[in-house]
Every structure is written in structure tokens, then in C-alpha cells.
Amino acid sequence: MLALGKLLELTLAGREPAQKIQLTVDGVQMRWLSEGALEVRPPQALDNGSDLLLSSGIHGNETAPIELLDRLLHGIARGEIKPRTRILFLFGNPEAMRRGERYLELDVNRLFNGRHEKNIGPEAMRAAELEQLARSFFSLPGRSRLHYDLHTAIRGSKIEQFALYPWKDGRQHSRHELARLRAAGMEAVLLQNKTSITFTAFTYEQLEAEAFTLELGKARPFGQNQGVNVSRLETRLKQIIEGNEPATESLDGLQLFAVSREVIKHSDGFILHLPADVENFSPLAPGYLLAEDVAKTRWVIEEEGARIIFPNPKVKNGLRAGILIVPTTDVGLA
Numbered sequence: 001m002l003a004l005g006k007l008l009e010l011t012l013a014g015r016e017p018a019q020k021i022q023l024t025v026d027g028v029q030m031r032w033l034s035e036g037a038l039e040v041r042p043p044q045a046l047d048n049g050s051d052l053l054l055s056s057g058i059h060g061n062e063t064a065p066i067e068l069l070d071r072l073l074h075g076i077a078r079g080e081i082k083p084r085t086r087i088l089f090l091f092g093n094p095e096a097m098r099r100g101e102r103y104l105e106l107d108v109n110r111l112f113n114g115r116h117e118k119n120i121g122p123e124a125m126r127a128a129e130l131e132q133l134a135r136s137f138f139s140l141p142g143r144s145r146l147h148y149d150l151h152t153a154i155r156g157s158k159i160e161q162f163a164l165y166p167w168k169d170g171r172q173h174s175r176h177e178l179a180r181l182r183a184a185g186m187e188a189v190l191l192q193n194k195t196s197i198t199f200t201a202f203t204y205e206q207l208e209a210e211a212f213t214l215e216l217g218k219a220r221p222f223g224q225n226q227g228v229n230v231s232r233l234e235t236r237l238k239q240i241i242e243g244n245e246p247a248t249e250s251l252d253g254l255q256l257f258a259v260s261r262e263v264i265k266h267s268d269g270f271i272l273h274l275p276a277d278v279e280n281f282s283p284l285a286p287g288y289l290l291a292e293d294v295a296k297t298r299w300v301i302e303e304e305g306a307r308i309i310f311p312n313p314k315v316k317n318g319l320r321a322g323i324l325i326v327p328t329t330d331v332g333l334a
């Protein structure tokens with residue numbers, strides 16, 4: 001296998017490759033760009049005009065998505081997967097990956113769309129670098145642009161695999177992309193309705209990519225991901241990469257949700273009234289007191305059909321401590 005196929009090993013060892021550019025037997029070019037960043041280019045005659053950004057390790061302890069990208073890269077480097085798309089592979093937070101932690105000082109996935117400029121430290125610098133790598137990758141005109149940012153969650157979930165779809169004023173969510181996600185095994189999609197500071201919000205809002213955060217199961221250390229079944233996603237990604245994806249427009253079995261409210265933690269006095277082991281998508285009944293904060297702020301459930309995802313009272317003040325979601329329909333998809 002080409003040495004550049006071992007991007008994960010290089011990244012975990014904190015090493016630069018001796019050779020920055022390599023060609024597979026089929027003439028696919030692999031180019032190391034910087035730590036945890038590698039571009040794959042098919043031979044020009046085979047290029048189908050699609051650009052695909054695959055990122056993982058934005059949270060360093062979410063290893064199943066890192067292992068999935070590692071397998072895809074090995075397949076390409078060995079000539080077993082034959083790309084017809086340009087691909088940018090990114091491991092988001094190498095130092096956190098090496099330490100097996102979500103982040104060191106700052107959550108990288110809260111530092112996009114300008115937020116890194118208001119912060120200092122290695123993670124702010126990395127977010128700026130990731131924005132630059134993505135901007136440069138998606139700068140070629142006339143090509144389709146797709147970004148999947150792969151994650152696993154802190155807690156268990158009543159719906160194991162789901163996607164979050166960013167929002168931009170004047171842009172409609174795509175039915176075609178949702179069908180593609182369904183075919184990749186996603187069981188639900190959360191349609192956002194405001195701008196955000198995540199990586200996919202950046203590529204969606206500023207780089208005109210179709211962009212999704214994918215949640216694939218519960219976060220576990222390297223080598224312990226037998227319970228995270230990414231086989232449908234892996235098959236679909238290979239098909240996208242090789243340009244032989246079966247056509248589908250079916251949303252059958254896909255549950256759609258909209259954000260009702262984001263619960264923001266304002267102070268150290270924030271209290272979340274949920275058990276520590278509560279699962280994502282747990283239903284909450286109207287009248288339930290969900291959270292309390294400084295100045296007698298109370299979060300009481302008003303919505304019918306409300307559910308909670310990503311509840312986390314330990315986030316820094318000013319950040320999202322959970323999302324209240326409600327079921328929605330496919331009306332409004334483009």
C-alpha cells in the first residue's frame with residue numbers, strides 16, 4: 001500500500017510523510033496537504049466532476065468515523081477503490097485524537113464561521129486551517145460539492161444513526177440529498193432553521209456545498225467499535241467515490257425533525273433536569289421543567305412531540321446544552 005494511505009498512522013504519530021505526492025497503480029494522485037489532510041484526485045479522463053469532503057476526528061474521541069475514513073483511504077491506496085471523484089480527507093483535531101479526548105481546550109466544532117477569530121489557542125488555529133483547506137478544495141467552479149462530517153455521540157440514542165442538515169437563508173433543503181442519506185442508512189434528519197458555528201454550517205453557508213453532520217452511534221475508543229454498524233454508509237461512500245451510486249429518490253423510513261429551540265447554558269448555575277444516562281431523542285411531555293439557569297430562567301416544554309438531543313450540562317457557558325426538536329414533514333424540500 002502507498003505510504004500516504006496511512007494518513008491515520010502518520011497523524012497519530014504526529015509525523016509528516018517523506019513523500020508528499022504519490023500515484024496509485026491506476027494513476028490516482030494522493031497529496032498530503034498538512035497534518036491530517038490529504039487530497040485524492042482521479043485521473044482527469046475518469047473525473048466525474050464531483051468534489052467530496054470527508055471529515056472525522058473533529059472530536060478526538062469519536063473513533064468509529066476515523067476508522068471508517070482510514071478503511072476508505074487504505075482501499076484507495078491499494079487500488080481496490082477506484083475514485084472518479086476528487087476527495088479531501090480531513091482528521092479534524094489530531095492532538096485530541098492522540099489523547100483520545102473530545103477536545104483539549106475548545107470544542108473545534110464551535111469555532112467555525114468566524115468564531116476562531118474571537119478565540120486563541122491550537123484549536124482556534126486548527127479551525128482556521130480547516131476552513132482554509134475546505135475553501136481551497138471547494139474553489140473549483142462547475143463541480144458538485146458534498147461534505148459529510150462524521151461523528152459519534154456522547155450518549156446512546158433511541159434513533160441510532162441520523163444527520164443534521166445546516167440552514168442558510170434563501171436555500172432549500174434537498175430531497176435528493178435526503179434520499180441519498182436514507183440509502184446510506186440514516187434513520188432521521190434534523191433540518192436546522194438558523195445559522196450555526198459548526199464545520200458543516202461553514203461549508204454549507206459559505207462554500208455552497210451540500211453538507212451534513214452524520215451521527216453514527218456511541219463514541220468508543222479505537223478498536224472498540226464493533227457496536228457501531230457503518231456498513232450501509234461505507235457502501236454508499238464507496239459508490240459515491242467510484243461514481244456508481246444506484247439512483248434513489250425514496251425517503252421511506254426516514255424521520256424528519258425540525259429544531260424547536262436550542263437550550264443555551266448561560267451560567268455555572270445551569271441545571272438540566274434529566275438523568276445522566278438519558279438517550280438522544282427521548283420524548284419530553286408538555287409542562288416538563290427541562291432546565292433552569294441564572295435570573296430565574298426556566299426551560300419548560302411547550303411543544304407537542306418534543307424530544308431532546310445532545311443534552312450536555314457540562315458545556316462552556318454561552319454554548320448549546322441541548323436541542324429540543326419536533327417532528328416535521330417533507331413540505332419545503334427542493
Ligand SMILES: O=C(O)CCC(=O)N[C@@H](CCC(=O)O)C(=O)O
Pocket residue numbers: 059109151152153154155164198200213310311312
Ligand atoms: O453527543 C453529543 O452531545 C454531541 C455529539 C456531537 O459531537 N455532535 C455534533 C453535532 C454538530 C451539529 O450540530 O451539526 C456536535 O455537537 O458538534
Ligand SMILES: [Zn+2]
Pocket residue numbers: 058059062151152153
Ligand atoms: Zn462529535
